[in-house]
Amino acid sequence: MKLSLNKSFVSLLACVIPSHAITLLQVLQSYSELTTLSSYVNASSNATALLANANNFTFLASSNAAIASFLSKNPNVLTADLLQATLEYSLLRGGYPTLSFSDTPQFVASNLVNSSYANVTGGQTVELLQSSGGAETLSGNKTISTSSSADIVCTGGIIHIIDTVPSIPVSAVSEITAANLEYFVSILNVGGYLNPANAYVNQILEVPDVTYFIPNSAAALANVTEQVKNTSAAELQSTFEYHVVPGFVGYSTLLTNGMQLKTAEGGNLTVTVQGGEMYINAAKVVASDYIVANGVVHVIDK
Numbered sequence: 404m405k406l407s408l409n410k411s412f413v414s415l416l417a418c419v420i421p422s423h424a425i426t427l428l429q430v431l432q433s434y435s436e437l438t439t440l441s442s443y444v445n446a447s448s449n450a451t452a453l454l455a456n457a458n459n460f461t462f463l464a465s466s467n468a469a470i471a472s473f474l475s476k477n478p479n480v481l482t483a484d485l486l487q488a489t490l491e492y493s494l495l496r497g498g499y500p501t502l503s504f505s506d507t508p509q510f511v512a513s514n515l516v517n518s519s520y521a522n523v524t525g526g527q528t529v530e531l532l533q534s535s536g537g538a539e540t541l542s543g544n545k546t547i548s549t550s551s552s553a554d555i556v557c558t559g560g561i562i563h564i565i566d567t568v569p570s571i572p573v574s575a576v577s578e579i580t581a582a583n584l585e586y587f588v589s590i591l592n593v594g595g596y597l598n599p600a601n602a603y604v605n606q607i608l609e610v611p612d613v614t615y616f617i618p619n620s621a622a623a624l625a626n627v628t629e630q631v632k633n634t635s636a637a638e639l640q641s642t643f644e645y646h647v648v649p650g651f652v653g654y655s656t657l658l659t660n661g662m663q664l665k666t667a668e669g670g671n672l673t674v675t676v677q678g679g680e681m682y683i684n685a686a687k688v689v690a691s692d693y694i695v696a697n698g699v700v701h702v703i704d705k
């Protein structure tokens with residue numbers, strides 16, 4: 404009796420699960436909100452292969468409205484290359500159902516590893532956050548994508564339909580402009596850091612896996628303006644390098660009280676968490692977690 408029950412249970416599974424299991428590509432083809440994405444994917448053998456072979460994933464599927472809005476703001480840029488990179492960035496490693504989002508941010512790796520777009524070991528990340536607006540995904544320049552239909556289960560993973568196409572994070576130097584860090588732009592200018600002779604600046608902006616602490620305040624600008632009057636080029640280089648931590652992508656969730664971070668200059672920075680604020684040495688972190696092509700940028704006040 405027991406054996407025959409087990410047998411029929413097994414045969415029930417064998418017949419029910421496969422007929423009900425739906426693949427990622429089938430979900431794209433069956434949701435009316437995803438017809439645009441589905442036609443793009445179907446037209447590209449690389450995109451089809453990426454999604455057909457995915458396993459253990461969370462896929463952020465841009466809705467028809469998301470793609471229409473993206474195309475209206477960025478005409479003529481959705482080339483096959485950008486489509487492929489955006490799909491890689493939308494395909495997160497691991498399962499993240501809505502219930503796993505919380506008000507503590509999580510930085511989750513995607514399948515975007517192509518060095519034309521990202522130099523972050525393990526794949527460029529997105530930030531997952533549960534806020535008053537719902538389950539949010541933050542991408543380049545803190546672009547927020549909200550899930551309209553979430554937790555669609557398919558073979559090997561989970562799909563969230565999102566209302567905004569994720570932005571692939573740009574280089575640190577482009578993000579300085581995008582985020583309007585105007586005091587820092589002036590600091591780069593008065594410090595002579597934009598001079599092509601100071602090639603170390605470009606090198607630092609391109610190496611993989613970097614954390615940048617970017618001073619962006621009137622006081623910091625005044626300080627540098629005063630300092631350049633009696634500071635050598637070598638000292639200015641050291642100052643710049645003291646704001647850069649190579650070999651470590653320090654999202655805010657990884658920075659803990661008392662942590663020492665070894666800078667490109669050689670000296671350490673000390674992280675202090677006090678009264679809900681984070682300090683890097685004596686400088687207060689005023690904005691955190693701008694994801695950039697090769698790491699992360701935090702903005703400080705000194």
Ligand SMILES: *[C@@H]1O[C@H](CO)[C@@H](O)[C@H](O)[C@H]1NC(C)=O
Nearest residue numbers: 431432441442444445446447
């Ligand atoms: C996908 O493209 C093929 C041609 O490459 C076409 O035959 C098929 O109907 C398309 N499927 C969908 C769902 O658009």
Ligand SMILES: *[C@@H]1O[C@H](CO)[C@@H](O)[C@H](O)[C@H]1NC(C)=O
Nearest residue numbers: 448449450483484485487488
């Ligand atoms: C598509 O795949 C082919 C073969 O792997 C590769 O040569 C080509 O660069 C890929 N194109 C994109 C846009 O990724």
Ligand SMILES: *[C@@H]1O[C@H](CO)[C@@H](O)[C@H](O)[C@H]1NC(C)=O
Nearest residue numbers: 484485487488517518519520
């Ligand atoms: C990486 O991206 C470049 C530019 O989009 C593209 O030409 C190339 O095919 C991509 N490489 C891979 C392996 O997908």
Ligand SMILES: *[C@@H]1O[C@H](CO)[C@@H](O)[C@H](O)[C@H]1NC(C)=O
Nearest residue numbers: 458459460495496497498512
């Ligand atoms: C799924 O992916 C996550 C994130 O990469 C990993 O931690 C986990 O071990 C994987 N699970 C399986 C069953 O492979």
Ligand SMILES: *[C@@H]1O[C@H](CO)[C@@H](O)[C@H](O)[C@H]1NC(C)=O
Nearest residue numbers: 518519520521522574609696
């Ligand atoms: C990644 O690093 C390589 C050199 O290591 C550089 O040529 C490329 O521009 C970098 N990519 C990005 C997106 O910054």
Ligand SMILES: *[C@@H]1O[C@H](CO)[C@@H](O)[C@H](O)[C@H]1NC(C)=O
Nearest residue numbers: 543544545546580581582583
């Ligand atoms: C980046 O985000 C800021 C703040 O939301 C916005 O003002 C700015 O226009 C954005 N920049 C780009 C290039 O999208």
Ligand SMILES: *[C@@H]1O[C@H](CO)[C@@H](O)[C@H](O)[C@H]1NC(C)=O
Nearest residue numbers: 626627629630631632633634
């Ligand atoms: C630069 O030198 C002037 C005069 O020697 C001095 O007053 C000023 O404090 C110095 N500034 C810095 C930042 O060292």
Ligand SMILES: *[C@@H]1O[C@H](CO)[C@@H](O)[C@H](O)[C@H]1NC(C)=O
Nearest residue numbers: 662663664665669670671672
């Ligand atoms: C700098 O920090 C590292 C840990 O990141 C530590 O091993 C080293 O001793 C520190 N150096 C100084 C001079 O404090």
Ligand SMILES: *[C@@H]1O[C@H](CO)[C@@H](O)[C@H](O)[C@H]1NC(C)=O
Nearest residue numbers: 622623624626627685704705
């Ligand atoms: C001014 O520069 C000095 C020396 O580098 C530094 O100790 C101080 O924190 C700076 N002040 C501000 C407001 O950036």
